[in-house]
Amino acid sequence: MQLHVPSRRLTGAPAFWAVAAVYLLVLVSSGVPSPLYRVYQEEFGFSSGLLTVVFAVYALALLASLLVVGALSDHIGRRPVLVVGLVVQAAGMVLFLLADGVGWLLAARVVQGFATGAMTGAFGAALMDLQARDRPLAPVVNSATPGLGLAVGAVGAGLLVEFVPAPTEWVFGVLTALFLLFAVGVLLVLPESSPRRPGARASLRPTLTVPPPQRRPFLLVxxxxxxxxxxxxxxxSLGPSLSAEVFGIDDHFLGTLGVAAINGTGVIASLAMRNAAPRRSLLVGALVFATGVAGTVVSLLTAWTWLYFLTAVVSGWGFGAAFLGSVAVVTQDVAPGSRAGLMSALFTFGYVSFSVPAVAAGVASGRWGLAATAEVFGVVVVLSALVAVVGLLLQQRRTAAPSLARAPADTPA
Structure with missing residues (x-):
């Protein structure tokens, strides 16, 4: 006679939302340093250019991690990658706790970026693995979680800076404990959603994996x-500094509201557009985003604070809708064994765009000023979004033309 021992592992919707919660914590920690950059800048006395370098090394380390281990969970399983990544995240938080100079900040951000990159593909793929077939929520969660995490992290850290005597000790001490706790939780209760496959060592060669059926949609977005x-x-990277220089907002909490508005309204847009066709979400989002950023450029030229925050909300909404559409378009019908690699490629391109232009803006601001640099940056961003709109419309026209050609002619009665 055999006794049946019930499994302690989560299944179904609880497992899906558990992965989403861990993913959110990782991205909250990524948003925490934004309002602290000005604190560190004042404490350690470094320039805006060096500030963007501190910001960018996180993204560069994340990119290196995505390229090397981004597809690893397709071969060894999601859970081992997530457990190790969470432990390394805890180590990064300890480095922040010990920071007494720029070198420590750079080291902390490198460790944090590498851990986040290692887990990004695994998170995205695990959500696709565990989503209900009749309710495909993975694109919504994958697109909404980065914005929500960055917003919560920035606002929470901004509040601590204003109202807590030792904000860095509080925030990084709590995050260290949470990462270790979540690592144990993933190890003990999270199910493994991807079987082991051969090719783990080969997957460590730096590469971007976009399966052939997804290449054309990838280029489109x-x-x-x-x-x-x-x-x-x-x-x-420069939002709080821009708020202080252009609009005279010295309050650390208020300085983070522009960042929070962009990311927070992106989450609302992802939820609002979750039932829209992917290409429609992408098109509407790109147009709204371009409009919002154009308004931000006007606010910088006129120094109208109210317009700056209003257009941050508009830009954030467009960001969320466009990113939701991008993820849904690219990941449609992707094979299970290619999910982590594809999500890693998607986020690799995203983080290159996130970091390299920001570093260039930080360097340029030292020569031409922060406001002028942000204005030119905004114009370039608007033009890029409009290029995406034109590409979508042309692709839709090319798709519609053969359909009309194949339509049968009306036959008289």
Whole structure:
């Protein structure tokens, strides 16, 4: 006689939302340093150019991780990658706790970026693995979670800076404990959603894996991804400094509201457009985003604070809708064994757009000023978004033309 021992592992919707919760925590920690950059800048005395380098090393480390281990969970399983990544995240938080100079900040961000990159593909793929077939929520969660995490992290850290005597000790101490706790939770209760497959060692060669059926959709969404993520990178790295210099907002909490507005309304847009056709979401989002960023440029030229925050909301809504459409278009009908690699390629391109233009803006601001640099940056972003709109419309016209040609002619009665 055999005794049946019930499994302690989660299944179905609880497992899906558990993965989403862990993913959210990782991205909250990514947003935390944004309002602290000014604190560190004042404490350690470094320039805006070096500030964007501190910001960008996170994204560069994340990119390296995505390229090397981004597809690893397709071969060894999702759970081992997530457990190790969470432990490494905890180590990054300890480095932030010990930071007493720019070198420590750079090291902390490198460790944090590498851990986040290692987990990004696994998170995206696990959500696709665990979603209900009749309710495909993975594209919504994959597109909404980055914005929600960055917004919560930035606002939470901004509040701590204003109202808590030792904000860095509080925030990074709590995050260290949470990452270790979540690592144990993933190990003990999260199911493995992807079987082991051969080729783990070969997957470690730096490469971008976009399956042939997804290559044309990937090219289609690239201009929009570049525009939205570049603007997000500028807001995350220089947004608080821009608020202080152009609009005279010295309050750390208020300085983070522009960042929070962009990311928070992106979440609302993802939820509002979740039932829309992917290409429609992408098209509407790109147009709204371009309108919002154009308004932001006007606000910088006129120094109208109210317009700056209003257009941040508009840009964020467009960002969320466009990113939702991009993820849904690219991941449609992707094979299970290619999911982590494809999500890693998608986020690799996104984080390149997130980091490299922001570093260029930080360097340029030292010569031409922060406001002028942001204005030119905004114009370039608007043009890139409009290129995506034109590409979508031309692709729709090419798709519609053969359909009309094949339609049978009306036959008289």
């Amino acid at each position: 690239m201009p929009c991804l570049a525009a939205t993520w570049a603007f997000g990178g500028l807001a995350a």
